[in-house]
Amino acid sequence: MLNLWVNPPSRVETIVREHFAKLVCTVELGTRLISFSQVENCIRAKVVKHRGDDGEEEVEEDIDRVYLIGADVIRCMTRKQLGLTF
DSSP states (O other): OOOTTTSOHHHHHHHHHHHHHHTTOOOOSSEEEEEEEEETTEEEEEEEEEESSSSOEEEEEEEEESOOOOOSOTTOHHHHHHTOOO
16 A cells, blocks of 8 residues: 555656556546446546647547546545545
8 A cells, every 4th residue: 555655646646657557558637527427338437638738628528438437536526426425
């Protein structure tokens, strides 16, 4: 288990990115989850991606995956939509 007192957030991010790379996963910055739903045998996530040099252009996209991981703080969309409290 990573200890945030010993490992600052920047180091934790590096460790997570390196591990995801081994699993052939990517982390996208500038992407916000709007909603998600169960469809057939996967999760459909609706996201907004910020594009362009200044990040002003927003593009909506549907992504179908087997898993959805909400790793973005206590008040994240994943927890809200599932009705989870901390």
